Structure formats: structure tokens, C-alpha cells
Amino acid sequence: xQILLTVAYDxxxxxxxxxxxxxxxxxxxxxxxxxxxxxxxxxVRASSRTDxxxxxxxxxxxxxxxxxxxxxxxxxxxxxGLLPSDISVTAAEEVPENFNPQFDAKxxxxxxxxxxxxxxxxxxxxxxxxxxxxxxxxxxxxxxKSFIGKHDFAAFCATxxxxxxxxxxxxxxxxxxxxxxxxSITVTGNGxxxxxxxxIAGTILYTGIGKIPPEKISGIIASKDRTNAGKTMxxxxxxxxxxCY
Amino acid sequence: xQILLTVAYDxxxxxxxxxxxxxxxxxxxxxxxxxxxxxxxxxVRASSRTDxxxxxxxxxxxxxxxxxxxxxxxxxxxxxGLLPSDISVTAAEEVPENFNPQFDAKxxxxxxxxxxxxxxxxxxxxxxxxxxxxxxxxxxxxxxKSFIGKHDFAAFCATxxxxxxxxxxxxxxxxxxxxxxxxSITVTGNGxxxxxxxxIAGTILYTGIGKIPPEKISGIIASKDRTNAGKTMxxxxxxxxxxCY
Numbered sequence: 341x342q343i344l345l346t347v348a349y350d351x352x353x354x355x356x357x358x359x360x361x362x363x364x365x366x367x368x369x370x371x372x373x374x375x376x377x378x379x380x381x382x383x384v385r386a387s388s389r390t391d392x393x394x395x396x397x398x399x400x401x402x403x404x405x406x407x408x409x410x411x412x413x414x415x416x417x418x419x420x421g422l423l424p425s426d427i428s429v430t431a432a433e434e435v436p437e438n439f440n441p442q443f444d445a446k447x448x449x450x451x452x453x454x455x456x457x458x459x460x461x462x463x464x465x466x467x468x469x470x471x472x473x474x475x476x477x478x479x480x481x482x483x484x485k486s487f488i489g490k491h492d493f494a495a496f497c498a499t500x501x502x503x504x505x506x507x508x509x510x511x512x513x514x515x516x517x518x519x520x521x522x523x524s525i526t527v528t529g530n531g532x533x534x535x536x537x538x539x540i541a542g543t544i545l546y547t548g549i550g551k552i553p554p555e556k557i558s559g560i561i562a563s564k565d566r567t568n569a570g571k572t573m574x575x576x577x578x579x580x581x582x583x584c585y
Numbered sequence: 586x587q588i589l590l591t592v593a594y595d596x597x598x599x600x601x602x603x604x605x606x607x608x609x610x611x612x613x614x615x616x617x618x619x620x621x622x623x624x625x626x627x628x629v630r631a632s633s634r635t636d637x638x639x640x641x642x643x644x645x646x647x648x649x650x651x652x653x654x655x656x657x658x659x660x661x662x663x664x665x666g667l668l669p670s671d672i673s674v675t676a677a678e679e680v681p682e683n684f685n686p687q688f689d690a691k692x693x694x695x696x697x698x699x700x701x702x703x704x705x706x707x708x709x710x711x712x713x714x715x716x717x718x719x720x721x722x723x724x725x726x727x728x729x730k731s732f733i734g735k736h737d738f739a740a741f742c743a744t745x746x747x748x749x750x751x752x753x754x755x756x757x758x759x760x761x762x763x764x765x766x767x768x769s770i771t772v773t774g775n776g777x778x779x780x781x782x783x784x785i786a787g788t789i790l791y792t793g794i795g796k797i798p799p800e801k802i803s804g805i806i807a808s809k810d811r812t813n814a815g816k817t818m819x820x821x822x823x824x825x826x827x828x829c830y
Contacts (some may be wrong), residue, residue: 348708350707350711370628397708425705425707427707430702458675459661459662459665460673461594462670466711
């Protein structure tokens with residue numbers, strides 16, 4: 341029996357999703373909780389390897405558990421009881437044995453939050469990038485539209501990526517203002533390259549501060565040159581919102 | 586010259602506003618920053634002494650600074666630069682020498698946030714109380730209305746309060762649903778007794794879980810008996826939103 345979990349976490353105190361030496365990762369905490377529950381070592385496979393400091397509300401991770409005695413509908417709260425308060429499991433479902441949480445993902449949605457006000461807001465600083473000064477909001481909205489479609493996103497990929505192809509399809513990319521001076525950039529696509537959402541957010545921000553004209557975005561994508569795009573935004577503004585299978 | 590600051594903080598890591606021995610308080614951090622700036626000890630007086638773990642977006646605190654050389658409009662960001670990232674100063678204005686930030690306050694607004702979903706949300710757990718299970722939202726809205734008016738709130742005051750009178754006037758008390766399963770109880774009044782907002786929130790929650798019928802609230806207020814009201818809600822759900830002079 342393979343179980344697919346929906347996992348939420350505040351990434352502030354973690355070195356990302358993936359288990360590693362000399363640093364605490366979210367994967368390790370989930371595996372530790374499952375090991376406590378099942379009295380044996382457990383390996384979980386995630387849909388996305390989020391970076392250090394990145395948050396999640398809809399991460400997905402699966403594990404094999406022919407020996408699970410806890411009813412599925414009670415598993416989330418049992419795991420919450422075994423996890424630290426900055427990690428939560430919000431759903432659990434059974435999936436076929438050959439299901440792969442990474443390769444079977446059809447669509448992922450990330451949100452990048454920018455707090456745009458004269459002074460920082462400590463209640464939002466863990467979950468947003470603080471950008472003071474006036475932003476050209478309509479320019480940002482227009483820039484976002486240029487990302488939609490199937491493109492070679494080589495200009496929006498950090499060096500060191502091992503992806504076989506840099507072609508990805510973006511289904512939707514929107515910029516919305518919420519209350520409390522929060523601007524949310526929401527990107528939905530069939531998959532993302534290393535740092536891709538943070539570079540897209542940085543490029544949209546550059547149109548907001550007037551560094552890149554919104555009509556230049558298509559040309560930057562076509563150039564496939566990372567140096568033409570905006571900066572990589574800091575991790576704390578990024579939330580992995582949803583994964584669809 | 587007396588300066589009135591608007592102060593925001595994430596109270597998670599502080600023993601409350603008021604400076605004390607053996608624990609770090611917000612007041613101490615602000616006074617340290619001002620001492621660095623003015624090269625002399627500075628005492629700040631706050632409008633509200635928020636408890637350990639309670640947050641603020643609109644705390645007010647004043648200090649005397651005939652020797653301030655930083656232009657007033659630049660003072661907030663200069664102080665932000667000297668403060669830890671969980672404390673921010675968002676405004677600074679000059680007030681008369683005889684102004685008292687505590688006694689001159691005409692109106693204060695607090696918000697109490699409840700996260701009502703089957704499983705916890707780690708991105709909201711620092712700033713809300715997690716309450717799973719179905720809540721009677723319309724009962725809570727109706728209960729909130731009963732608090733409005735001038736009443737003796739002795740039933741909603743923690744023991745150990747040194748207040749001369751337990752009569753306070755509540756100008757408004759509302760319960761609203763926001764997205765992400767967040768319920769916000771907003772209370773505006775001319776002043777609040779020790780733990781009063783957290784006990785009001787706990788009593789409104791008790792109407793939500795069916796422990797207290799909404800129509801009994803007026804009787805509980807009239808009883809002046811703390812044991813009739815609901816529990817004191819935990820500090821992390823409370824935010825001091827605004828103070829008006």
C-alpha cells in the first residue's frame with residue numbers, strides 16, 4: 341500500500357525539503373515521525389524538492405506502508421502529533437503502487453509574496469519579500485501574462501540545474517494585490533526549473549521598479565540568457581501552494 | 586520634544602512589551618535601538634503593555650528626544666535598521682510635551698485570530714489559535730454583538746488586575762471569516778482589562794462550539810463572575826491592531 345500525504349511547512353528553520361548531512365530538512369522530520377509510528381525506517385518521496393527557507397501548503401510526499409494500522413482518515417492528525425509545530429500533514433490518501441509523486445505530477449502552483457509598504461511588517465516578514473517604494477502594478481500584471489505558454493525557460497533557470505530540457509509550459513501567471521499591502525505572484529505550470537519561480541518573480545518585480553519594460557519579457561524568454569532576466573528573489577516569499585495529479 | 590512611534594512586532598520570542606529581569610521584552614529592544622542612536626539611555630512609554638507572545642501592528646510608544654538629529658520622516662527606517670527583524674517601527678510623529686501614550690488613548694482595537702480547519706496550518710500557527718471542528722459561525726457573530734456597550738466587565742478580567750474600575754465601553758465587536766479558514770474577532774473599545782480580549786474571544790469561541798448559548802452572554806456580563814465566562818485564549822492569536830488618540 342502506497343500513501344500520498346499533503347504536507348504544509350514553514351520552511352524558515354529548514355535546509356529545504358531534501359534530507360542532507362549537517363542540516364535539518366523537512367523530509368527527515370516526516371521520516372522520523374513515520375519511523376516512530378511504524379517502528380521501522382521509512383523513506384518518503386516528495387513531488388518537489390523545495391529549497392532552504394521555502395514554504396509549502398500543498399507539498400505531496402508518498403511512502404509504502406503495507407503495515408499501516410492507523411486508519412487513513414486519522415493519519416494526518418496522528419502525524420501532526422508527532423511533528424514539530426512548523427510542519428503539518430493536512431491529508432492522506434491511498435495511491436497505486438506504481439504512483440510516483442514527482443513524475444506523475446501534472447500541474448504545480450507556486451505563490452511568491454511581496455510586501456510593498458514604506459516599513460517592514462514583522463507579521464509578514466517570514467512569508468514575504470519586503471520591497472519598499474512605489475511599484476508599477478499594472479506593468480507587473482502585464483509582464484506576468486508574457487510568461488504564459490510553452491517556452492524554453494533557460495533564461496529563468498539557475499546554473500547547476502540537471503534538467504534534461506529547459507522547456508516548460510506555464511498555464512497561468514497572475515499578479516494580485518491583497519490587503520495589508522501584499523502583492524502575490526501566482527504561477528501555475530507543468531513543472532519548474534531550479535529557482536524558476538523566484539527568477540520569474542524577480543523579473544516581474546524589475547518591471548514594477550522600472551528596470552525592465554513589461555514588453556521586453558518575451559524577448560528575454562527568447563534570448564535564453566539568464567543574465568537578461570531579473571534577480572532571484574529570496575526564498576521566504578515563496579510558497580508551494582498546490583500539486584495536481 | 587516628545588516623539589510618538591507606531592511599533593509592530595511578532596511577539597513570539599518576547600516576554601511581552603514591558604522590560605523585565607531575566608527575559609527579553611520588546612521595550613528593551615526599542616530602548617536599546619534608541620540608546621544606540623542617541624548615545625544615552627532612553628525610556629519609552631507604551632500605550633499598552635501587551636503580554637508574552639502577543640503581537641502588535643499598531644502599538645504606540647513615546648520618548649523624549651530634544652537631541653534627535655535624524656529627520657522625523659527617516660526615523661522609522663533608521664530604527665528598523667537597528668532593530669531585530671521581528672520588531673519594526675512604521676511611523677514617527679511629534680506630540681506635545683504633556684502627551685501620555687497610555688492615558689491619552691481614546692480607542693484601541695485588537696484582533697483575535699482563530700484557524701478553523703481539520704489540520705493545523707504552519708504558516709498561520711504563529712499568529713492564530715488552531716481550533717479544529719465545526720463552529721457555529723452565526724452564533725459567534727450574534728454573541729459578539731452582546732459585548733457592545735458600556736458594561737462592568739469584571740467577568741472578563743483575569744485575577745491579579747490592579748484596575749481601579751472594571752467598567753469599560755466596547756464600541757464594536759465583530760466576527761468575520763477570511764479566506765484560508767481564518768476567523769477574526771475584532772474588538773474596539775476605550776480600554777481593556779487584563780486578558781479581557783482573550784477572555785472575550787474564548788467566550789465567543791464557547792458559543793461557537795455550543796458550550797455557551799449566544800443569548801446567555803448578557804447574563805454572563807451582568808454576573809461579574811469570571812467563572813461564567815469562557816477560557817482565556819492563548820496569546821499567539823492576539824494582535825494589537827490600532828490605537829487612536
